[in-house]
Amino acid sequence: MKERLKIGVVGLGGRGLGILKDIMLPMEDVDVLGVCDLYEDRTKYGVDAVEKARGVRPIGTQNYKDILNLDIDAVLILCAWEPHIEIAVAAMKKGISVGMEVGGAYSIDDCWKLVNTYEETGTPCMLLENCCYGKREMMALKMAKDGFFGDIVYCEGGYQHDLRGEIAYGEENRHYRLRNYINRNCENYPTHELGPIAKLLNINNGNRMMTLSSMSSSSKGLHQYILDKKGADDKLANVHFRQGDIVRTNIMCANGELISIILDTTLPRCYSRNFTVRGTKGMYQENGDYFYKDGEPEDLGKLYGNGNVYEKDENNLHPLWSNYEAKGGHGGMDFLVYRAFVESNLMGINPPIDVYDTAAWMCISTLSEKSISLGGMPVEIPDFTNGKWFNRTDIVDFKYSLDWQTNLK
Amino acid sequence: MKERLKIGVVGLGGRGLGILKDIMLPMEDVDVLGVCDLYEDRTKYGVDAVEKARGVRPIGTQNYKDILNLDIDAVLILCAWEPHIEIAVAAMKKGISVGMEVGGAYSIDDCWKLVNTYEETGTPCMLLENCCYGKREMMALKMAKDGFFGDIVYCEGGYQHDLRGEIAYGEENRHYRLRNYINRNCENYPTHELGPIAKLLNINNGNRMMTLSSMSSSSKGLHQYILDKKGADDKLANVHFRQGDIVRTNIMCANGELISIILDTTLPRCYSRNFTVRGTKGMYQENGDYFYKDGEPEDLGKLYGNGNVYEKDENNLHPLWSNYEAKGGHGGMDFLVYRAFVESNLMGINPPIDVYDTAAWMCISTLSEKSISLGGMPVEIPDFTNGKWFNRTDIVDFKYSLDWQTNLK
Numbered sequence: 001m002k003e004r005l006k007i008g009v010v011g012l013g014g015r016g017l018g019i020l021k022d023i024m025l026p027m028e029d030v031d032v033l034g035v036c037d038l039y040e041d042r043t044k045y046g047v048d049a050v051e052k053a054r055g056v057r058p059i060g061t062q063n064y065k066d067i068l069n070l071d072i073d074a075v076l077i078l079c080a081w082e083p084h085i086e087i088a089v090a091a092m093k094k095g096i097s098v099g100m101e102v103g104g105a106y107s108i109d110d111c112w113k114l115v116n117t118y119e120e121t122g123t124p125c126m127l128l129e130n131c132c133y134g135k136r137e138m139m140a141l142k143m144a145k146d147g148f149f150g151d152i153v154y155c156e157g158g159y160q161h162d163l164r165g166e167i168a169y170g171e172e173n174r175h176y177r178l179r180n181y182i183n184r185n186c187e188n189y190p191t192h193e194l195g196p197i198a199k200l201l202n203i204n205n206g207n208r209m210m211t212l213s214s215m216s217s218s219s220k221g222l223h224q225y226i227l228d229k230k231g232a233d234d235k236l237a238n239v240h241f242r243q244g245d246i247v248r249t250n251i252m253c254a255n256g257e258l259i260s261i262i263l264d265t266t267l268p269r270c271y272s273r274n275f276t277v278r279g280t281k282g283m284y285q286e287n288g289d290y291f292y293k294d295g296e297p298e299d300l301g302k303l304y305g306n307g308n309v310y311e312k313d314e315n316n317l318h319p320l321w322s323n324y325e326a327k328g329g330h331g332g333m334d335f336l337v338y339r340a341f342v343e344s345n346l347m348g349i350n351p352p353i354d355v356y357d358t359a360a361w362m363c364i365s366t367l368s369e370k371s372i373s374l375g376g377m378p379v380e381i382p383d384f385t386n387g388k389w390f391n392r393t394d395i396v397d398f399k400y401s402l403d404w405q406t407n408l409k
Numbered sequence: 410m411k412e413r414l415k416i417g418v419v420g421l422g423g424r425g426l427g428i429l430k431d432i433m434l435p436m437e438d439v440d441v442l443g444v445c446d447l448y449e450d451r452t453k454y455g456v457d458a459v460e461k462a463r464g465v466r467p468i469g470t471q472n473y474k475d476i477l478n479l480d481i482d483a484v485l486i487l488c489a490w491e492p493h494i495e496i497a498v499a500a501m502k503k504g505i506s507v508g509m510e511v512g513g514a515y516s517i518d519d520c521w522k523l524v525n526t527y528e529e530t531g532t533p534c535m536l537l538e539n540c541c542y543g544k545r546e547m548m549a550l551k552m553a554k555d556g557f558f559g560d561i562v563y564c565e566g567g568y569q570h571d572l573r574g575e576i577a578y579g580e581e582n583r584h585y586r587l588r589n590y591i592n593r594n595c596e597n598y599p600t601h602e603l604g605p606i607a608k609l610l611n612i613n614n615g616n617r618m619m620t621l622s623s624m625s626s627s628s629k630g631l632h633q634y635i636l637d638k639k640g641a642d643d644k645l646a647n648v649h650f651r652q653g654d655i656v657r658t659n660i661m662c663a664n665g666e667l668i669s670i671i672l673d674t675t676l677p678r679c680y681s682r683n684f685t686v687r688g689t690k691g692m693y694q695e696n697g698d699y700f701y702k703d704g705e706p707e708d709l710g711k712l713y714g715n716g717n718v719y720e721k722d723e724n725n726l727h728p729l730w731s732n733y734e735a736k737g738g739h740g741g742m743d744f745l746v747y748r749a750f751v752e753s754n755l756m757g758i759n760p761p762i763d764v765y766d767t768a769a770w771m772c773i774s775t776l777s778e779k780s781i782s783l784g785g786m787p788v789e790i791p792d793f794t795n796g797k798w799f800n801r802t803d804i805v806d807f808k809y810s811l812d813w814q815t816n817l818k
Contacts, residue, residue: 153655211784215622245562258655270709304697
């Protein structure tokens with residue numbers, strides 16, 4: 001087991017710089033040797049942040065290849081969605097462990113590259129899906145293993161986040177979402193909801209996703225927003241956004257479960273991941289934050305908000321969260337997922353979200369694009385494990401793998 | 410305009426007898442000349458109910474054809490789902506106006522028979538979809554016309570009702586749901602949610618539903634319920650129910666709106682129709698009963714339950730409901746939909762839910778069965794108007810057609 005992890009960071013936009021400053025630099029067993037962004041100003045913010053925290057100036061570069069030439073154990077890929085897999089593959093080929101922020105894939109071929117490179121090199125690749133470490137998501141995971149839901153037959157989730165202000169932001173808009181919303185129509189951000197659901201349903205570990213069908217509404221939200229906020233003379237006022245306001249995707253699993261997810265980012269609403277678990281004995285629904293147990297009175301007035309009551313029962317809260325909060329945990333699910341990455345690397349074990357999970361979850365974007373373009377046609381979801389999911393022997397069980405993540409600073 | 414309506418009633422199970430006693434017999438301008446049920450005991454309950462209320466014994470029969478031979482203006486079809494269309498077609502051919510309880514169709518051919526018979530005979534046929542007259546559904550309809558939601562691009566709804574006790578009831582189970590849940594797997598009850606959504610989106614009046622894709626979860630809820638409540642020796646314990654616990658159906662509309670509906674009747678839960686309206690300016694969601702207007706703070710704690718606040722604004726409550734409540738309305742949406750049937754018949758105008766609506770909404774069941782059996786393949790939804798939806802001239806607008814329904818007893 002290593003004592004310290006040497007890392008490089010690629011991507012220093014809002015998410016990247018925030019993770020660097022608030023999550024990684026406070027970790028005393030992590031050294032940041034290099035930072036990178038396509039934009040010079042952002043690179044400088046990153047260099048300055050490392051120097052301020054650690055007193056040492058790291059390498060600053062605008063070319064990710066310079067980062068991969070450093071003597072580092074791992075790279076964090078926190079940049080725009082499009083080059084995620086290219087950088088990940090290049091890093092794995094150099095034996096550099098990959099931690100990759102969330103986003104969807106642009107082709108099935110890219111997903112296979114990720115898996116094949118892992119199998120050729122043995123270098124781990126972890127999708128940094130923070131929502132897998134959400135408090136309610138982990139409660140549901142624990143309660144599912146303990147039988148609260150009975151047999152789970154349906155899960156639902158969404159990325160329901162009004163991003164109009166971010167996508168159509170300011171004069172010089174450098175956000176990658178803008179070009180994605182102009183050019184593509186798909187479930188562009190599936191993993192916040194799908195990751196926790198996949199863990200709950202044992203996807204890639206005794207189960208797998210088989211097929212999906214996606215349909216999209218028309219695209220009206222962004223255009224209306226730009227007219228209202230910026231006026232008819234704005235340079236985006238006549239842009240046609242291909243991305244539909246709502247995309248709904250139904251996914252069938254090998255064990256008969258149905259998953260339904262929704263992308264919902266360009267209409268007015270309040271944030272929700274719409275996390276929903278349905279079984280033969282009970283349910284959880286994020287809308288209203290309530291658990292319901294078979295046989296209880298059907299009284300929503302009393303059920304709404306009982307998530308907070310269930311959380312106080314130590315049998316329900318996931319031990320990782322109990323330990324974390326007992327130690328004054330700060331940073332929530334972001335801290336937990338990045339800490340899982342760091343510690344699994346230090347210990348030399350598979351990450352709890354591995355390359356097969358990464359490929360299976362990311363491929364939903366490109367498959368939904370295909371299905372939408374074919375009028376909702378069901379399309380096959382590849383088995384990236386090539387049958388290994390029947391009986392995985394290399395898995396770090398999600399539940400128990402987290403027990404070692406208690407060495408909080 | 411007629412002053413009195415002579416009717417017959419076919420189907421006297423739980424729903425049929427309840428409607429007869431609580432809704433129809435209290436209407437002073439309605440005469441019930443005959444009642445019918447396949448079961449002798451139920452027929453007797455119906456005869457007795459009419460005699461008790463009116464002092465006259467109606468014809469009682471176990472053959473619906475006897476009812477259609479009476480001198481009646483209209484027939485109410487309140488029986489099991491399967492023969493709805495057969496009886497409706499036979500009635501229309503005799504010039505007897507049809508009011509039909511909700512249910513799904515078993516073939517597209519049956520839906521065309523309904524439409525063709527209407528076009529040949531001119532006899533109206535109305536689906537008695539009470540949820541079109543729900544208070545929130547009508548508020549949303551009015552607020553949509555008034556612009557609250559901006560352009561509506563997405564609607565969602567469901568029939569989320571734990572029916573396990575009803576389906577697996579008692580020793581001698583006469584409920585038609587049991588045989589349907591054993592033999593079919595489909596969106597078997599789409600209209601409670603789809604009816605109000607279709608009216609909101611002007612389906613068959615400037616818009617139409619084009620295609621759908623349905624996927625189903627496995628079927629575990631009923632089996633588990635029977636084991637838990639009745640034990641492994643029960644005669645239903647080894648029955649395989651084809652009906653999946655959850656069926657999700659995505660529907661594309663000609664004007665670009667996406668509709669997503671869910672059937673959810675065999676797992677533990679609290680009742681919901683999950684009515685959801687999403688537009689460029691605002692939203693409504695039944696889960697939490699709240700409206701949200703673009704630009705408001707995203708504070709679910711304050712928004713939850715504000716449907717009751719919006720309802721107090723006379724600009725929001727539909728005038729039909731205002732009038733109805735002002736006059737001490739009793740019976741809610743059941744009364745309103747049956748009253749719409751009676752009054753449109755007395756006035757000799759088209760019913761507000763006409764034969765094209767009936768066919769378009771009912772066909773979702775058989776199309777979802779097809780789509781599920783083909784792995785979620787998108788299937789076309791027929792244009793039962795044969796192009797008349799471009800520019801209907803025969804329509805009784807849903808909003809304004811209700812203004813005459815104020816002659817409450």
